[in-house]
Every structure is written in structure tokens, then in C-alpha cells.
Amino acid sequence: MNALISSDETWLLWAFLVGWAAVSIYLEQRFEWASKLSGAIIALLGAMLLANFGILPVEAPVYDAVWAYVVPLSIPLLLFQTNIRRVWQESGRLLLIFLISTVGTVAGSIAAFFLLKDLIPGLPHIAAMITGSYTGGGVNFAALASRFDVPGETVSSAVVADNFLMAVYFFVLISIPAIGFIRKRFATPHMDEMDGSDETDDTAAASYWKRKEISLSDIAMAVGTSFVIVAVSFKLAEVFRGLIPEDGNAFMVILRGIVGDDYLMLTTLTLLLVSIVPRYFERINGAQEIGTFLIYIFFVVIGVPASIPLILQNAPLILVFAAIVVFINMLISFSVGRLFRFDLEEIILASNANIGGPTTAAAMAISRGWTKLVGPILIVGTLGYIIGNYIGTALGLWFSSAM
Template identity: 55%
Template sequence: MSLISPDNTLVLWAFVMLAAAAAIYLEQNFRMFRKIPGAVIALLIAIFFSNLGIIPLNAPAYDAVWGYIVPLAIPLLLFQLDLRAVMKESSRLLLLFLLSSAATVAGVIAAFLLLKDRIPELDKISGMIAASYTGGGVNFAAMTAKLNPSQSMTASTIVADNLMMAVYFLILIALAGSAAAKRIWRTLPEHQNHQEASAADYWTAKPISLQNIALSLGASILLVAVSFSLSKYLKGILGTSDNILLDMLIGLLTDKYLLLTTLTFAATLLFGKKKHLTNGSQELGTYCIYLFFVVIGIPASIPMIIENAPLLFVFTLIVAVTNLLLTLLVGKIFRFKLEEIVLACNANIGGPTTAAALAISQGWKTLVGPILIIGTIGYIIGNYIGSLIYAFTQMLG
């Protein structure tokens, strides 16, 4: 029982949207919240109100976020990707990012083998974390919607993940300022000036027109509708197979989120020169992800989180440490600079926006644009990697 009934849809939508707005406002306007990712704040707000019995644990309003808002976020966050610019200007950093993604995969497999008998649903969680630690929150949301783990395990994973990311970011910041690390990996001399920054510095006001909003949302919902309809059609034609490898291939070909990612990527290539028409899509997509984190925190039972989150924290920590150590090793072998290594790791584990924020805060202004663009590629490949890891861990487990 809750103070607000599950069928009170308007009030529940008001809560979800106001919780997201509060998280964004607190993150950008109060110093004490600047070190906490806004998504974590949104999650904590939801956990607080649901555990007090003010809002219900399940409601049709929440299902709408899963069914419509999460898919809508994927195209919105990909529209501003300029693959040609990445290949032309930042191919070196792109190579490091991809190598760091491979390190993430190695970390997920190692962590799964170590903990598969101790954590329930770890095959699903492995797929979610592999996708998230390649791309970002949008990939976590997509894989969660696809694999449908229990709500308590999902909430526990998010809590453990965000706790680990807070620790990881502190390690990266310390590494960036370490004199010993600078001697071993060398630095770019043009990035010596340090200026304090915050989320508000990144999400500054931009010129966004009514046309931009209309085209961004219209194109996004069209891509979602086409992808999901195509997925249903292909499943009807291809069916299933008794051969596990063939069945896995059919699953990948008919997966609606992978189709959505692929069609959106194709659209960005086809209309790349007109991407200015979708200005504001990144802001809209990020807002959708905030709504997702509110909804994902609502079913979280605090006793269940206390029971499951510690081991999940160990799981995510193994993945992150493996990512960092292997990326540092590759960086040394191929003579990448310390700034490039730190940002590649950050873009993998935390996503492109946090990597750009770190670059700003460290005064690495020439790397802000490249790491933001390159990190966005993680949105594309993250769902593929997460799906492959899930299939692989099922075979292992």
C-alpha cells in the first residue's frame, strides 16, 4: 500500500519528472552535490519516497518510461555523432578507446567467472555492465529493458555501480595529477592550466529552436517505431533454432534495441551534414535517462540492496580495475599520453559526458570535443557488446 495509488497516473508522472528536475538542479547549483552524479541523486530520491510508502512500487506510469522513454533516448543521444570528424581528427584516441573497451570485456568475463556462483542473475548483470561500461547509461537502460532482470537486482546493481564509479573517478583524478604517472606515461604540454568546473559548465545554454525539438523527437520516435516493427517482423520470419549459435545469431539480428542502434547510426551517416537540425537532442536524451533512473530506483528495497550491493560492488570494481590496468599497459606500449589514457578509461566506464567534464576540470580543453565524440561511439557498440557478453556468459554459466 502507498499514499499515492498506482492508477493515479498524472500524479506519478509529476513525481517522476519533478524528481529528475530536482536531481539536475541540485547537481548543477549546490557545491555539496557537485561530486555526486545527477543520476545517483535521482535514484536516491526515488528510493527515499518508495521506501517511505509515498509512491507505489509498480504502476502503469513506470511501464511507459520503460516502453517509450528509454528507446527514445537512444536516437536522441546519437544524433550529434560525427563519425567522419572522429576518423579525421581523433583516430588515435578512437583506437585507445576501442582497446579500453576490449579491456572492459576482459574484466566482465573475469569478474563473472569469479562470482557466478555467488551473485544471482549475474549473466544478465554482466551484459548490462558490459554495455554500460562501453557506452553509458543509455546502454544500461536498453540492456535492462531487453534482459529484464529482477527489480531488486537491477536497483542493487545501480547502487553498486554508482558507488564504484565514484571511487573510480577519484582514482582517475588522482592519476591525472600524479607526478609519478606523468613521468611514466608523459603528458601533453598544452594541457597544463587547471580550471575548476562542474556539470553546470558542461550543460550550458545552447541555441535550440522549436524546429530542433520537433525534428529531434519526430525522427527519434520514427526510428523507434520502424526498429521495433522490423524486429517483430523478422522474429516472425526467422523464428528460433535448436542450434545454440544459430539461435544466438537470430537473436542478435532480431533484437529491437540493436536494430534501433543500427538504424540510428545509419541515419546519422546519411544526414550527417544536417545534424544541426537536431540541436538539443543530447539534452533531451539525457533528460530521458534521468527519468529512467528515477523509475529504476522506485522498486529498490533497502534491505535487498544491503544484501546484494556489496558483492555487486566487488563485481563492478573488478571490471573497472581490469579496464584501468589493461588500458595503462596498452597506453605504455603504444606511447599514449596520460591525458588520453585517463579520458579513454573515463569514457568507457562513465560515458562521454563525464569524460568531457573531467577534461574540462583538468584544463584539457583540446581533448573535450574529441573525447565527447569518441565516447558517443560507445553508445553504438555498447548494446552489441552487452548482448554478446550475455550470450557468452550463458554458455559459461
């Protein structure tokens, strides 16, 4: 599908991504309706609409650059003010609900496979890729596509369905806190804290993101430190991946997945530095604001691949398969979460970390002002990178034998 703006129009695409992120933030802080909808949804919907009306291309190197550079840079910035003790306290609860949500993904994949196995060619391998993706994000999708040597056209169709469902589900999850019927049935301590701190006539977003003193030195130290942490973290992860064999025993594979993962190393190193030299990071103003703006650019990119014409053309039944998996994940996450009295924010982020990965879950936490959960969900969400490959491989082999 040819778009009005071609994929090689680098400056025009950057102008849209950054400009629309800025507009989304402005609307969120200026108007009550936009604050309730959230800037993240505005950013995502705007991109989705323009992609579906043929204005924006659904693939472009600029989008890849956001995933490769903008998102990693945002993570340290958002963790500079993190309370390490609180991270570990919150991680235990989030880990449990994350694993419950993972059970939902597995149950959904099994149900969807036996419903559709006679209708979709190559479904065992498609199911493996989507199961891995919906256990921890797109990193697992790529790994399992390589593991089962899936044909390129099948991978492309599954990617379109995967991305579309992720964008739609992101929209659903981020809208849930505004639904009174659901909110009344769950504990919502993080939302209650934000509501209690809003004592002005501003929108909730404007009240949370109040103007603060910031200097050139703050900007320099925030951005410079983030670049250094990302570079060192990714290099360390690369070194460990090179030292630990990919085809070793189970322990070595797990160890490689932990110390060789870029985002887990990035999160761990940042939290370690913040705990060792807390006063250095406490003195930096504006890091959270800069990191949040970068995350809003990421929100725009999430909405772009959700192309309905491509879905209808290439992968309608794969979309049905993915939708069943997402629906059962959501059903189990929220029903079991309510049964065991998990907070609504924890359930939303755990399910998001399953379907979209730790970066989308952290982005959602930031956009809603649940800053105390950003560090914990990043840590817990990266577990999906490890277990997702095992779960996807196991189901892929089982489904292949069932055909």
C-alpha cells in the first residue's frame, strides 16, 4: 500500500512523530477530555488513523530508529529517581500477576489452535511465534521465527496481525481506568494517589507535570548520563552473549538470556548506579520529563503498523487467532487478579507486559502517572524474554505433532 509520505522521507516522518507527540501532550494537559482519554491514546490513534488513510507508511527506517535508540534512552531517564527498596517490594506482586497473565496467553493459544488448526496453513509455527510474542514482546517473535525457520511471507502476515492486536489492546488497557464500573471493583492505590494530589483547576496530567526549575546543566547531565548508561549496558550484554554459548545446557541458556539481554542489563545497571550514587541522580532535574517525552514518540510509532487494509489482505484468520489469545489473556488476568485482590494498575501492566513487552508496559505506567511501578514492571517484564522462548518452542513442537 503506497502512502502519501514515503518511507524514505526521513525529516517529514520525524517531524510527524515528534510533532504529534508534542500535540498529544499539549492536549492532555490543556483539556479535561484529553486528560481522561490520555495523551498516549491520542498519540496512538492519530498515527493509526493517518496510516489507515494512506498518509503515513506502515514501515520505515525512522520507526526502527525509535525502537532502537529513543526507547532505550528513555528508560534510564525514567529510573533516575527510582526508590530501589520500593522496586523490590513491588516486583514480587507484579511477578505473580505477570505469571498468571502468562497462563492466560498459553490457555488462549491452546484454545485458538484447536479451534482454527484446520483453517490456517502452518498454524503450529504461527502459534509458537504469537505465543512467544504475547509472553514478553516482539523479541520472542523474531527468535521463534528463526527457531522454526518460518517462511518469510508467513512471518510478514503474522507480524501485521501481532502489531495490530498489540496496538488495539494497548488502547483497551489504557482506557480501562476511565471506566467506573471496572474501577469500582478493584483497588486502585496509584490512581487514588494521583487523584488526591490534584488540588488545582488543571487537568490531572497538567497537575502531575507541573513546571519545575531546570538548568542547562540538568539537561546535559540527564541526556549525557543516559547515553553512557545505554552504551555501556548494551555493550556488556553483547559481551556476555559472546561469552556464553547459545546452544549450551539449560542453565547456560537461561543465564545467557538474563545477562545477555539488552533491556534487562540496562534496567539493572541503571538501578545499581542509582543505589550507589543516589545524590548524583537526585540533583538532576527534568530527567523524568525528557524520558516521558521520548516515550510519547514511542506511542506514536506503536499506532502506525495497525493497518486494517493489510490485515484484511494478508492475515484475517491469523488476526482471529491472535484476538482469541489476547481475549483469554485478559479474561484470566482480570478474573484471577480480582480473585486474589491485585491492584487494577498491577493487572493492567502485567497483561500489557505479556502482550507488548516491558517497554510498552513501562510506557503505559508513565503515561498514567504510576511512576512507582515503572522500575518493577521493567524488571518483571524482561522475564518474558526468557520464558517466552521456552513456552513458544514447547507449544510449537506440541502443535506440530497434533497436526
